[in-house]
Amino acid sequence: MTVYLGIDFGTSGARAVVIDSVGTIFAETQYPFPLQAITIDTATQWQKVLFSLIEQIPQSIKGEINAIAINGTSATVLLCDRIGQPVDAPILYNDPRGVVVMEQLRTIAPPNHVVLSATSSLAKLLWWYDCTDLISNISAETNPLYFLHQADWLAFLLHGKLGISDYHNALKLGYNPENLCYPDWIKQLPVSSMLPNVLAPGTPVGVVTPEVAHSLGLSSDCLVCTGTTDSIAAFIASGAKQPGEAVTSLGSTLVLKLLSTSRVEEARFGIYSHRLGNLWLTGGASNTGGAVLRHFFSDIQLESLSSQIDPEQESPLDYYPLLRPGDRFPINDPDLPPRLEPKPDNSVEFLQGILESIARIEARGYRLLQQLGASPKTCVYTAGGGAKNPTWTRIRERQLMVPMLPSIHTAAAYGTALLAKQGYLLEDRV
Ligand code: ADP
Numbered sequence: 001m002t003v004y005l006g007i008d009f010g011t012s013g014a015r016a017v018v019i020d021s022v023g024t025i026f027a028e029t030q031y032p033f034p035l036q037a038i039t040i041d042t043a044t045q046w047q048k049v050l051f052s053l054i055e056q057i058p059q060s061i062k063g064e065i066n067a068i069a070i071n072g073t074s075a076t077v078l079l080c081d082r083i084g085q086p087v088d089a090p091i092l093y094n095d096p097r098g099v100v101v102m103e104q105l106r107t108i109a110p111p112n113h114v115v116l117s118a119t120s121s122l123a124k125l126l127w128w129y130d131c132t133d134l135i136s137n138i139s140a141e142t143n144p145l146y147f148l149h150q151a152d153w154l155a156f157l158l159h160g161k162l163g164i165s166d167y168h169n170a171l172k173l174g175y176n177p178e179n180l181c182y183p184d185w186i187k188q189l190p191v192s193s194m195l196p197n198v199l200a201p202g203t204p205v206g207v208v209t210p211e212v213a214h215s216l217g218l219s220s221d222c223l224v225c226t227g228t229t230d231s232i233a234a235f236i237a238s239g240a241k242q243p244g245e246a247v248t249s250l251g252s253t254l255v256l257k258l259l260s261t262s263r264v265e266e267a268r269f270g271i272y273s274h275r276l277g278n279l280w281l282t283g284g285a286s287n288t289g290g291a292v293l294r295h296f297f298s299d300i301q302l303e304s305l306s307s308q309i310d311p312e313q314e315s316p317l318d319y320y321p322l323l324r325p326g327d328r329f330p331i332n333d334p335d336l337p338p339r340l341e342p343k344p345d346n347s348v349e350f351l352q353g354i355l356e357s358i359a360r361i362e363a364r365g366y367r368l369l370q371q372l373g374a375s376p377k378t379c380v381y382t383a384g385g386g387a388k389n390p391t392w393t394r395i396r397e398r399q400l401m402v403p404m405l406p407s408i409h410t411a412a413a414y415g416t417a418l419l420a421k422q423g424y425l426l427e428d429r430v
Helices: 042-055 096-108 121-131 150-158 171-172 210-216 229-236 290-296 299-306 347-371 390-401 412-430
Strands: 005-007 013-020 025-032 065-072 078-080 146-149 165-168 197-201 204-207 223-225 246-248 253-259 274-275 278-286 379-383 404-406
Touching: 005 150, 005 412, 013 042, 013 412, 025 042, 025 290, 042 150, 042 210, 065 150, 065 229, 065 412, 078 121, 078 150, 096 121, 121 146, 146 150, 146 171, 150 165, 150 204, 150 223, 165 171, 171 253, 204 412, 223 390, 223 412, 229 246, 229 253, 229 274, 229 379, 229 412, 246 347, 253 347, 278 347, 290 347, 299 347, 299 390, 347 390, 379 390, 390 404
Parallel strands: 005 065, 065 223, 165 197, 246 379, 379 404
Antiparallel strands: 005 013, 013 025, 078 146, 204 223, 246 253, 253 278, 274 278
């Protein structure tokens, strides 16, 4: 049996998926994260979750796993010593403490660079350097410290090698995925010795350590590959592969991702590109989306009212559905007012107006990406809570004017298992 394990550390829980060489799911395990304060013990909790996910896989499958990859939450980072022991509590993806180093960062990084955000990995590393004394007496030889992303550290627990990352996780650290190096302005920083070496996602790093193989029941030649971030893993899971193929996520917010032959960056709209093989994965996120629907309707109402809409008739209502002012993509205006007027008495008409308007914003988003140089979209896969609404799908098809395809899989862990498979096949060829 040839099987591969993908592990997803998301924001609310962790999941593991084992697939075979044609992508059939063999086993799935999960572990919800308890709501806990973030402390230095948080990383120990992650370790417990990782090991528990693997332990729960039936032994007959576990012993056959050829390769493992892990995805973490983008820009969730930690600092550890030479034996991989965390020296401080991890900093989570949405922690804005880096705001205090933004002024300094603006003097170092080129204008509009993706690191210029209070939550970027680089802002978090500089915060550790500037605002704590943890890094002050760092010596690359005698007392090395390692700055790692969540996925890097979890993979280290399996293969035992420190200081390795992938270029999806490392994008917000400033790594240049086009030239495959850190830019000179990063190499000159006093923290440069702590930066991880960056490999392509899905690159084999090594086999599991003998202790891990023994304690978790894995084969001693099970490979561990570099990982990715949770949202890219979900994109890979969808089945989109060719330039022009897109995935829209209709969750609380509206997130667009489009595979393109060219790299598109436009900081004003929060648009940047990840490298995916020889292609670029570009996209943007709008504050409109399911959170506005949930404000007005329960999920049951959404289902029953949607079934009464005629999706072939365009709604004349032209809204910009937001819960509070401001959007970045496809309209960059921090004060953009929510527009949900006029509100008809009839709930079916009101819902259709919102669904139609979100679809127009989605179409505008893809147009903007294309205007900025991305490959024209050829089809759209859909993920998230809104994907199960066939009426909305038809409305969107009318607005987007390309076929809408159901995502083959939506779980990030599934996409990461595909990455593990890719890594294994790569190793096999060498
Ligand atoms: P997230 O993970 O971003 O919180 P989900 O992918 O779980 O979001 O999707 C939840 C959203 O899906 C909710 O905001 C809800 O309003 C929306 N939703 C649920 N059912 C439907 C439906 N039938 N039609 C449209 N939207 C729906």
